Amino acid sequence: MSDSLAVLYARENRGRFLEELKDLLRIPSVSTLPEHKPDILRAAQWVADDLGRTGMEHVEIIPTSGHPLVYGDWLHAPGKPTVLCYGHYDVQPVDPVDEWATPPFEPTERDGSLYARGSTDDKGQMVMHLKAIESLMRAGGKLPVNVRVLIEGEEEISGEGIESFVRSHPERLACDLVIVSDTEMFAPGLPSLTVGLRGLCYTELVAQGPASDLHSGSYGGASPNPFFALCQIIARLKDDQGRILIPGFYDKVKPPTEAELKAWASLPFDEAEYIRTEVGSTKLTGEPGYSVLYRTWARPTLEVHGMPGGFTGAGAKTVIPARATAKISMRLVPDQRPEEIFELYREYVMSIVPEGIRLEAKLLNMGAAVVVSTDNPVVQVASQAMADVYGKETVYIRTGGSIPIVATFQEALKAPVLLMGFGLPDCAAHGPNEKFLIENFYGGTESLVRFFERLGG
Amino acid sequence: MSDSLAVLYARENRGRFLEELKDLLRIPSVSTLPEHKPDILRAAQWVADDLGRTGMEHVEIIPTSGHPLVYGDWLHAPGKPTVLCYGHYDVQPVDPVDEWATPPFEPTERDGSLYARGSTDDKGQMVMHLKAIESLMRAGGKLPVNVRVLIEGEEEISGEGIESFVRSHPERLACDLVIVSDTEMFAPGLPSLTVGLRGLCYTELVAQGPASDLHSGSYGGASPNPFFALCQIIARLKDDQGRILIPGFYDKVKPPTEAELKAWASLPFDEAEYIRTEVGSTKLTGEPGYSVLYRTWARPTLEVHGMPGGFTGAGAKTVIPARATAKISMRLVPDQRPEEIFELYREYVMSIVPEGIRLEAKLLNMGAAVVVSTDNPVVQVASQAMADVYGKETVYIRTGGSIPIVATFQEALKAPVLLMGFGLPDCAAHGPNEKFLIENFYGGTESLVRFFERLGG
Numbered sequence: 001m002s003d004s005l006a007v008l009y010a011r012e013n014r015g016r017f018l019e020e021l022k023d024l025l026r027i028p029s030v031s032t033l034p035e036h037k038p039d040i041l042r043a044a045q046w047v048a049d050d051l052g053r054t055g056m057e058h059v060e061i062i063p064t065s066g067h068p069l070v071y072g073d074w075l076h077a078p079g080k081p082t083v084l085c086y087g088h089y090d091v092q093p094v095d096p097v098d099e100w101a102t103p104p105f106e107p108t109e110r111d112g113s114l115y116a117r118g119s120t121d122d123k124g125q126m127v128m129h130l131k132a133i134e135s136l137m138r139a140g141g142k143l144p145v146n147v148r149v150l151i152e153g154e155e156e157i158s159g160e161g162i163e164s165f166v167r168s169h170p171e172r173l174a175c176d177l178v179i180v181s182d183t184e185m186f187a188p189g190l191p192s193l194t195v196g197l198r199g200l201c202y203t204e205l206v207a208q209g210p211a212s213d214l215h216s217g218s219y220g221g222a223s224p225n226p227f228f229a230l231c232q233i234i235a236r237l238k239d240d241q242g243r244i245l246i247p248g249f250y251d252k253v254k255p256p257t258e259a260e261l262k263a264w265a266s267l268p269f270d271e272a273e274y275i276r277t278e279v280g281s282t283k284l285t286g287e288p289g290y291s292v293l294y295r296t297w298a299r300p301t302l303e304v305h306g307m308p309g310g311f312t313g314a315g316a317k318t319v320i321p322a323r324a325t326a327k328i329s330m331r332l333v334p335d336q337r338p339e340e341i342f343e344l345y346r347e348y349v350m351s352i353v354p355e356g357i358r359l360e361a362k363l364l365n366m367g368a369a370v371v372v373s374t375d376n377p378v379v380q381v382a383s384q385a386m387a388d389v390y391g392k393e394t395v396y397i398r399t400g401g402s403i404p405i406v407a408t409f410q411e412a413l414k415a416p417v418l419l420m421g422f423g424l425p426d427c428a429a430h431g432p433n434e435k436f437l438i439e440n441f442y443g444g445t446e447s448l449v450r451f452f453e454r455l456g457g
Numbered sequence: 458m459s460d461s462l463a464v465l466y467a468r469e470n471r472g473r474f475l476e477e478l479k480d481l482l483r484i485p486s487v488s489t490l491p492e493h494k495p496d497i498l499r500a501a502q503w504v505a506d507d508l509g510r511t512g513m514e515h516v517e518i519i520p521t522s523g524h525p526l527v528y529g530d531w532l533h534a535p536g537k538p539t540v541l542c543y544g545h546y547d548v549q550p551v552d553p554v555d556e557w558a559t560p561p562f563e564p565t566e567r568d569g570s571l572y573a574r575g576s577t578d579d580k581g582q583m584v585m586h587l588k589a590i591e592s593l594m595r596a597g598g599k600l601p602v603n604v605r606v607l608i609e610g611e612e613e614i615s616g617e618g619i620e621s622f623v624r625s626h627p628e629r630l631a632c633d634l635v636i637v638s639d640t641e642m643f644a645p646g647l648p649s650l651t652v653g654l655r656g657l658c659y660t661e662l663v664a665q666g667p668a669s670d671l672h673s674g675s676y677g678g679a680s681p682n683p684f685f686a687l688c689q690i691i692a693r694l695k696d697d698q699g700r701i702l703i704p705g706f707y708d709k710v711k712p713p714t715e716a717e718l719k720a721w722a723s724l725p726f727d728e729a730e731y732i733r734t735e736v737g738s739t740k741l742t743g744e745p746g747y748s749v750l751y752r753t754w755a756r757p758t759l760e761v762h763g764m765p766g767g768f769t770g771a772g773a774k775t776v777i778p779a780r781a782t783a784k785i786s787m788r789l790v791p792d793q794r795p796e797e798i799f800e801l802y803r804e805y806v807m808s809i810v811p812e813g814i815r816l817e818a819k820l821l822n823m824g825a826a827v828v829v830s831t832d833n834p835v836v837q838v839a840s841q842a843m844a845d846v847y848g849k850e851t852v853y854i855r856t857g858g859s860i861p862i863v864a865t866f867q868e869a870l871k872a873p874v875l876l877m878g879f880g881l882p883d884c885a886a887h888g889p890n891e892k893f894l895i896e897n898f899y900g901g902t903e904s905l906v907r908f909f910e911r912l913g914g
Contacts, residue, residue, distance in 0.1 A: 032772030211737020213888035217858025220758035227761035235692035280668020283813035301677035304684035310763030315489030356740035401674025431670035
């Protein structure tokens with residue numbers, strides 16, 4: 001396929017596109033931290049301004065119960081499909097900040113990658129959509145398909161605002177398909193469409209022992225200790241082999257198809273290399289009898305993220321803290337329902353609370369797992385667009401991460417969701433030194449241009 | 458016994474003594490936090506200045522590897538015993554600071570108590586010694602016994618400076634007995650001499666899973682999780698009944714005598730009241746078959762104080778942290794040796810490290826348990842001095858807390874150690890809203906005046 005004017009435009013302007021992305025990355029739009037609310041609003045405005053400059057219409061910053069949505073559309077391609085582009089302008093927190101080689105909100109190019117919080121997840125990938133639209137508009141004065149853009153600011157937290165908007169205004173988002181770039185390629189240079197996402201159920205356990213902090217010298221041996229109690233409870237959530245012990249937890253787990261398992265086995269995956277360069281631990285963990293890809297893509301997991309409370313400073317403070325918290329999430333797979341899983345979890349932890357401890361189980365956020373059908377012709381179109389750019393056949397993969405809104409799009413808009421992602425396994429999304437391979441920022445933008453062109457042509 | 462001039466002086470000047478104590482309490486001399494180093498030095502200077510004003514000689518701020526000691530003496534009572542007064546000018550951290558009703562370093566009188574960090578532990582009690590000395594000097598121009606004063610600034614942390622000083626300069630501290638006011642009375646108005654202290658072995662377990670923080674979506678189910686691993690390890694340190702599972706841990710535990718157990722049973726102790734007003738939990742915990750006093754005074758315990766690492770902010774960050782730490786201490790009883798116990802602990806935790814986790818066990822500080830013989834005649838003198846003030850027979854108790862230097866004094870100076878304390882069980886040492894009953898500040902000062910007088914007379 002010859003290179004269109006829009007593809008050439010995208011190539012010619014890619015240096016500027018990268019500088020514009022850096023502008024957005026400099027805004028510390030951390031959605032979970034209230035003190036960053038002004039940055040959230042700046043980031044939303046940045047997206048709205050870009051959409052307006054590009055020629056998108058009805059550009060609007062839509063307030064929600066939390067952080068605002070940004071919407072824009074261009075619907076002047078009669079008879080052509082309507083695509084809804086989704087992404088998010090919010091980012092994860094940056095701690096531990098002292099592990100970043102360069103500051104998380106000062107985007108820095110190094111070894112062909114752009115380092116910054118949000119570079120891959122998801123500002124870098126979201127901006128590819130904006131720049132693909134710009135390339136098509138500037139090169140041809142119009143778009144080959146109808147396009148709606150909906151960008152949210154709560155993907156890293158509850159996602160409540162978009163969830164409620166999509167469910168209450170499906171007509172404003174009517175489309176034939178949704179396209180999302182918030183996932184990874186399986187390996188550098190290997191075009192990948194993600195057809196499965198795990199769901200999420202994020203909780204906090206709050207344990208209370210004594211009424212206020214006590215001296216462990218005076219009270220150790222008589223007062224309940226909420227940290228010890230949480231450790232006892234957590235140790236009973238999974239066995240030594242990583243199998244989750246919550247009764248009924250696995251009842252609705254639907255295994256992948258034989259064809260899918262066969263395809264995964266043929267992917268270029270080297271477990272020793274994965275341990276060495278990606279995880280960096282002495283050994284992997286997880287349920288025996290399942291491959292690494294199976295465990296991280298199609299098996300549920302339960303993880304502890306942090307245990308705030310008590311004394312966390314340097315040195316030796318001898319306190320029995322009044323309260324301790326554990327931040328615990330579960331990744332879910334089809335057909336586990338997050339609300340059902342939370343109920344099973346809550347009942348189980350309440351049944352094993354040690355004596356003297358008052359426990360509260362809170363649900364912080366949730367989303368269902370998704371599997372996208374590969375039968376839909378648009379999947380083939382997307383697959384071909386990526387293959388055009390990367391010169392290789394596109395592979396179908398899953399990811400262990402969660403994008404709760406994807407399930408909502410499928411349900412509320414009755415539209416298939418394409419997960420065309422350009423992150424890489426070592427991009428460190430959510431960790432220190434998050435990065436985006438600059439070649440993929442360019443390749444992703446071009447893939448999207450080609451996808452829109454093929455879809456409209 | 459009629460009231461001496463020194464006793465009258467102490468009574469007349471008690472309002473000023475209290476104001477002077479408040480001055481010292483305003484200095485936030487938190488020994489474990491490096492940013493408070495200047496406050497540590499100010500507190501040491503405050504003590505030295507007070508000793509100098511009182512007429513003590515050879516007043517000196519003695520540098521150590523850590524925070525300085527303050528020394529002074531008055532040795533002009535030939536033929537009389539020499540007493541070493543020990544106390545500490547450093548305090549515990551104040552977190553959680555938002556649970557304090559009034560700021561921890563703004564001493565506030567409320568309901569007959571003085572609220573401030575250090576009010577009981579140990580500035581308030583240490584200042585009683587200074588003011589008893591002042592009362593005797595001002596009233597009589599001399600002291601009835603020879604007195605050395607040694608005040609340290611590392612009691613709440615390692616105590617390394619004083620430990621090394623006492624062991625290397627026992628001749629500079631030669632004495633017939635040591636007197637310490639850093640313990641509690643059993644109940645308000647009930648004079649108490651503490652004859653047993655638990656020892657301490659304070660550790661940190663540092664667990665490393667992946668090389669850097671990972672996204673739990675992508676890696677959950679394959680990467681080891683250091684928090685989950687610590688929970689598994691900690692849950693194996695004690696059973697559900699509070700019995701410590703470290704092999705050999707109880708081998709050298711020496712039970713209290715039958716006479717001691719009988720005396721404890723006759724103390725005014727109401728377990729229901731203790732749960733309600735002191736602990737404030739739904740139930741107590743600890744080994745079955747032992748009374749609360751036995752469990753907290755003469756049985757070892759193991760407590761978790763905090764688990765730093767990972768994500769501890771508000772909201773839902775989904776990280777598998779690279780590292781997690783658990784701050785864990787054990788309280789020890791005679792004849793457990795801290796260094797032996799640490800070795801047993803280290804071997805045990807290393808034997809139960811989950812796969813994929815690298816674990817390090819660090820010893821932060823330690824001290825041996827102490828039992829003081831009640832046969833020594835000075836114990837009777839002290840007992841009588843307190844009885845004079847409070848009008849009740851003095852009881853002999855133990856405490857679950859640890860004062861590691863006490864064991865060192867006994868060993869290095871070959872002198873008995875008197876623990877004449879005036880804190881109360883609800884004084885909240887180490888917690889928010891630490892307080893000192895003002896009556897006990899006065900009664901303690903007078904008890905010390907009378908003790909010195911009886912000892913010299």
